Amino acid sequence: MGRSPCCSKEGLNRGAWTKTxxxxxxxxxxxxxxxxxRTLPKKAGIKRCGKSCRLRWLNYLRPDIKRGGISPDEEELIIRLHRLLGNRWSLIAGRLPGRTDNEIxxxxxxxxxKKLLLSMNKSQSKATKNVKSTSKSSPVQNRVFKTTPVKVTTAVRLSETIRPKGSMNGYGCSNRSSDEAFKLCNAKETTNSSKSWCDLLGNDTEGRISTSSMSLALERSPNSYYFGTDAATLADSLLDLNELSSPDCSLLSPPSNCSADFGLQDFCGEPVTLTAEANEFEVVSSDQNIMQRDNGFTVLDDQGIEEFYDHTQPLDWIHELDYIEKSSPRALSFLLLESEDEREEKLGDHTQIPDVV
DNA sequence: AAAAGGCACAACCGCCGCACA
DNA sequence: ATGTGCGGCGGTTGTGCCTTT
Incomplete structure (x- = not known):
């Protein structure tokens, strides 16, 4: 036997909603x-199913909804998020303020x-024509990322991802988070005590991580709640690491191989080689009072960053995606997954970092 | 002018996960 | 531990408008 329907359909209005x-x-x-x-229709005196009311409200009547006129920026963002997330409309909509999953x-x-199919066909036929001149696939094909996450590198990879994001939205969080993630990795080698981990971050009376930088980020980023989620995600992942019994640090990629992920070339203007020494980590991750990006956001001192931060809009996601895709698409796709459970579900082999396709 | 086809988008449906009794 | 209800989600359908034939 299936579930009973959410409400009796008898005597209910269907189809388009009236103004009344x-x-x-x-x-x-x-x-x-x-x-x-479920009870709202009866209480309100509407002859509609509760679900229908919910849908109507969420998709059309809410005051904060933007209707129609999807801008080119938004369009690009949708395409790129879809590439990373697939048909996860609600997740995608979550990154486009005022847009609903249904609309997207x-x-x-x-x-x-259709547009994409068309451009794909175009570039494919172009590639076929040029097949003799190059063995590489078309840019469109190259930009398909695998979304398999990696468990063991969670904390560090999330911090890597947060760093470029933070450099746009709030340097406090990015620096602090990265810095502390590194510290955690190194601390893990010397102790398994979760208390010492929390001590590194600072924690509230209930033992929850509450770094001043995260609060700062949340407080200063009213237009970018996702940023706040990042901080929360990082906090969660760090807490999770406390519970892990495996020697996580030994499973991390050798730091010298991670420099691209860290995006230090972009920030500092020159390649940086990291070593496994704790001191090296700290020096590198704290050396961010000057940051440079290649997407039009130029060198900023502390004050500049702050100013920029105040003007950062959610649609700057496009630039962030630019950066992050270049540096660590795996981390991004992982980060975009909503829950820790969902990540668990997608784990697979924890010890291997899958290749980007 | 009318029928057919295409398109955009609102609305519906069924499934699923979570919370709670 | 289990059953049930609720809310959320993604896929699909329905409908009205516009364009083409």
Whole structure:
């Protein structure tokens, strides 16, 4: 036997919502707040299924919704996020303020999928023509990233990803997080005590990580809640590492191989070689009072970063994706997964870093 | 002018995970 | 530990408008 339907369909309106229904729903939610969808129709006097009310509110009536006119920037962002996340419309929508999953899904199905198919065909036929001159595949093909995450490198890779993000949105968080992730790795070699790990970060009375930098980031980034999520994600991953019994540090890639991930070339203008020494890590990760990016955001001192930070809009994701894709697409795709469970689910072999396809 | 086809998007459906009793 | 209800999600369908034939 299947589940019972969410409500009796008898006597309920179906199809397009009328203006009156919209007004009643809005008014009810204005007074009582949203939620309790199953009982809402009866209480509000709407002849609709609760789910239908929820959908109507979330997708069309909410005051913070942007309708139509998807900009080229947004379009690019959707394409790139879709490449990383697949049909995870709600996740994608979460990175586009004011847009709903339904709208993005519709836009994808009606416009973007065709557009992409067309451009793919174009570039493929171009590539076929040039097949003798080069053995490389087309740029479009090259830009398909595998989204397999890697467990063991969670803390460090997340911090690597946060670093470029933080350099745009809040240097405090990025520096602090990276720095401390490194410290943690090194601390792990000498002790398994979770207390010492937390001590490195600072923790509140309940033992939860609460670095001043994370608070700073959250406080200063009202337009980019995702940034806050990053900090939270990092905190979670660090807490998780406390629980791991395997010698994580030994499984990390040799630091000298990680310099590209760290993006230090971009930040400092010259290649940096890291060693496994704790001191080296700290020196490198704290040497960020001058940062440079190759996407138009130039050298900034502390004050400059702060100023920039205040003007950073969520759509700067595009630049962040530019940077991150170049440096560590695996980390990004991992980071974009919402929950720790979801990452667990995708783990596979913890000890190997899969190649980017 | 009318029918057919295409398109955009709102709405619906069924499944799933989580919380809670 | 288990069953149930709720909310959320992604796939699909329905519908109205526009364009083409």
């Amino acid at each position: 229904e919209d007004i009643i729903l809005c008014e009810y939610i204005r007074i009582h707040g949203d939620g309790g969808w 899904k519709n836009y994808w199905n009606t416009c973007l999928s």
